[in-house]
Amino acid sequence: MTVESKSIKVEVLVIGSGAGGATTAVELADAGFEVVVLEEGAKHPLDSYGQTLPKAMQLLYRNKGMTPILGSVPIGFVEGRCLGGSTEINSGFWHRLPPEFVLRWVSQFGIRDFSVDSLEPHFAWAESHLKVSQPPEILPKSSAVFKEGVEAMGWSSRAIPRAASGCVNTNACAAGCPKGAKQGVSQNLIPLAESKGVKFVTDCKVRLLLKTRGRVTGVLAEIRRADKTTDLVRIDAEHVIVCAGATQTPALLRRSGIKSRVGDTFQIHPMLKVSVLFKEHIDAHKSVMPMLQVKEFWPDISLGGSFFSVGNLAMNLSDNWPDNNLLMKDYRNMATYYVAVRGTGRGSVRPARFGSEYSILRYELSDVDLRHLSQGLARLASMFLSNGAEAVYPCIQSIPVIKSELDAVRWLDENLPKSNMSLTTVHAFSTCPMGEREDKCAADSYGKVFGFENLYINDASMLPDSPGINPQGTIMALARRNALHFIATTKH
Ligand SMILES: Cc1cc2nc3c(=O)[nH]c(=O)nc-3n(C[C@H](O)[C@H](O)[C@H](O)COP(=O)(O)OP(=O)(O)OC[C@H]3O[C@@H](n4cnc5c(N)ncnc54)[C@H](O)[C@@H]3O)c2cc1C
Missing domain, CATH: 3.50.50.60 (FAD/NAD(P)-binding domain)
Incomplete structure (x- = not known):
């Protein structure tokens, strides 16, 4: 018109x-x-x-x-x-x-x-x-290692249907x-x-x-x-x-x-990104993100796979850059996953004053959200580490790396340092x-x-x-x- x-x-x-x-x-x-x-x-x-x-x-x-x-x-x-x-x-994902x-x-x-x-x-x-369909049976490597870990734990998970029939793994959904x-x-x-x-x-x-x-x-x-x-x-x-x-x-x-x-x-689904270092090449930058979600702990906690690019990996490691920057050379052995929680905190939206473009968004992470994020990280990290991954790197300043199951399970009972977390959401x-x-x-x-x-x-x-x-x-x-x-x- x-x-x-x-x-x-x-x-x-x-x-x-x-x-x-x-x-x-x-x-x-x-x-x-x-x-x-x-x-x-x-x-x-x-x-x-x-x-x-x-x-x-x-x-x-x-x-x-x-x-x-x-x-x-x-x-x-x-x-x-x-x-x-x-x-x-x-x-x-549908x-x-x-x-x-x-x-x-x-x-x-x-x-x-x-x-x-x-x-x-x-x-x-x-x-x-939207031609929603199940993803193909042959999973990219970043999905396959996730699936192996989930199965080794005996958890329920499923490949999530997507509105992406004919996906050819350009890894460009977000663009x-x-x-x-x-x-x-x-x-x-x-x-x-x-x-x-x-x-x-x-x-x-x-x-x-x-x-x-x-x-x-x-x-x-x-x-x-x-x-x-x-x-x-x-x-x-x-x-x-x-x-x-x-x-x-x-x-x-x-x-x-x-x-x-x-x-x-x-309301949002607060999400904590976690990079994982594997022994073998995963080449996550060349494939669509992992397509499985763990629903064992749903509705409070979901575990799944995240978009991966070399730039995004650098961003995710940047919380502890002095400790972790040398990992960038191992990017082919890394993939990114997430812990997402249902979100029980409360927030608000207000239009900005003085004609600014920006609305003002607020959300207060609840104690329950924090508990679920901590438990989710414990579960995700234990799963990968017990199944042969080398190390797990959460987006949390002051926790540069988790290398053993013992270090991982700690967060089942303790809360992560709230103010050190770098959280994101798209929901x-x-x-x-x-x-x-x-x-x-x-x-x-x-x-x-x-x-x-x-x-x-x-x-x-x-x-x-x-x-x-x-x-x-x-x-x-x-x-x-x-x-x-x-x-x-x-x-x-
Ligand atoms: C990176 C990313 C990944 C996601 N992944 C998934 C996924 O895998 N599965 C899933 O289910 N959901 C996913 N989501 C969420 C999902 O896309 C959204 O929940 C959904 O699109 C919201 O629909 P909506 O109609 O409310 O808003 P939108 O789809 O965002 O549409 C709102 C539109 O309104 C326009 N608009 C806003 N203000 C004005 C105005 N004043 N005048 C005129 N136009 C205006 C905006 O420009 C926008 O185009 C994702 C979102 C993002 C950002």
């Missing part, structure tokens, strides 16, 4: 083109609604994907990949800012919401009509569009898959939505929701032109569905004066929880924001609590469920 007029009117305005936004756009257009999607990031052709990570971060990531989560333990966070959102840079969490969310948040059976067709729909095998929504739902008449306006950041007495009338949005000049436009809409992701949806709502239960319950949610419990939720059971007739949220922010699994599947299934409910209950 070429935006020439200063004021435009549309039937449904979707803000954000990621997992939630693309799903919403396809279904609403299919039902005959006129849909325009506004996306802050740019559209990038496939041949610009797969560049070095620093370049990819400039192109595809919010804040060029530098978003801190503040708290007593600062946590590094990244998310997408491009057509397709974070789905363009994620790893494509889970359905486990039955236990379906029940817990109904019990704790009073979500209506929410069951494993009622969610099934929505997961199936997303899985078919955008240059082969188009990893199914970011730019490869499937966005072209489908376009074929149904949806207009995607990229380089267009929504600054403010305009509202009057329980209705949103439209938005003020800033359009960036190729010559870097900008234009502020008002776009009027009958319905507005905000799908700007877990950090930006609450920031936009709060900036627009909508604050009740908004941005007060930021964020729950900033506008949905459900009928108005004392806890920002939106009803179908994402309609309380107090508004025509304002909805439909992205990671609506998950009422941390799911303890990779969240994209759950976000898409819930977004489709809510979109179908919108269609069934809205005249047009």
